[in-house]
């Protein structure tokens with residue numbers, strides 16, 4: 001059974017971190033583009049709770065929640081997104097390239113669907129090395145229009161790889177409803193490759209965690225890949241600053257009714273957890289985020305001397 005209080009804490013950290021990023025972005029403290037996952041925290045927290053330290057995951061352009069749920073150090077996370085030298089990738093990647101290889105976090109990815117084949121390779125490595133590890137590939141509903149995803153599922157099914165494909169189905173692909181671009185139902189897609197598929201309500205972090213844990217257990221038994229489809233809601237624009245003219249304001253107004261945090265808060269109170277304990281968790285998340293931002297702000301940007309580090313392979317002799 002899922003530890004709902006632990007999930008609540010992870011979701012709180014993601015929420016506070018992303019709301020802080022929205023403010024930092026508006027104040028020009030974040031270079032580039034950011035895509036927030038506010039409203040989708042239940043999926044990141046639930047899926048990552050099913051993973052062990054030796055497992056791997058590949059993320060998406062909307063990947064802050066995945067990195068935080070995987071346990072990235074908050075200060076290194078903010079420093080990366082804010083382009084500071086102490087960032088997890090030395091401040092050179094930014095939001096869409098946050099990677100933390102020590103935690104098996106293979107990276108966010110600005111190319112839709114491109115995390116899937118990377119995850120496939122990691123799943124193959126787990127199988128070949130006999131690690132018993134598994135790999136998660138997060139992707140959005142819009143990625144189903146990408147060939148790379150289909151090739152990934154095919155190869156994973158043929159080789160029975162320990163790969164959990166997690167679709168965060170928020171109904172949108174950039175500025176279009178994804179059903180105007182993708183003719184496919186995920187359940188039918190998985191069935192076509194002979195792969196099990198589960199659908200879960202992404203607002204219910206405990207349900208996501210339990211379903212993911214069962215799928216991961218099957219992966220560790222060597223039963224081949226699995227597709228997990230979480231219905232979820234993108235509260236904000238596609239990117240920060242998106243005026244969302246394409247979206248019915250009524251839909252955005254209804255978003256607070258689909259809140260994974262409110263949902264778990266109510267469930268925790270009903271289970272007898274004291275209000276004071278929840279408030280303490282809320283304060284702790286705020287404090288941790290504020291401290292991480294202060295730490296990141298104190299760091300210099302990457303210096304010119306090392307600007308090319310990591311961009312090219314070292315030349316020989």
Ligand SMILES: Cc1ncc(C[n+]2csc(CCOP(=O)(O)OP(=O)(O)O)c2C)c(N)n1
Nearest residue numbers: 062110111112140141142143170172173174
């Ligand atoms: C190969 C590719 N095509 C198009 C884009 C532009 N693009 C960025 S995000 C996105 C939509 C993604 O939708 P989805 O996968 O559902 O993720 P969501 O944004 O809803 O989380 C598109 C088309 C891209 N980054 N990569």
Ligand SMILES: [Mg+2]
Nearest residue numbers: 140141142172
């Ligand atoms: Mg989407």
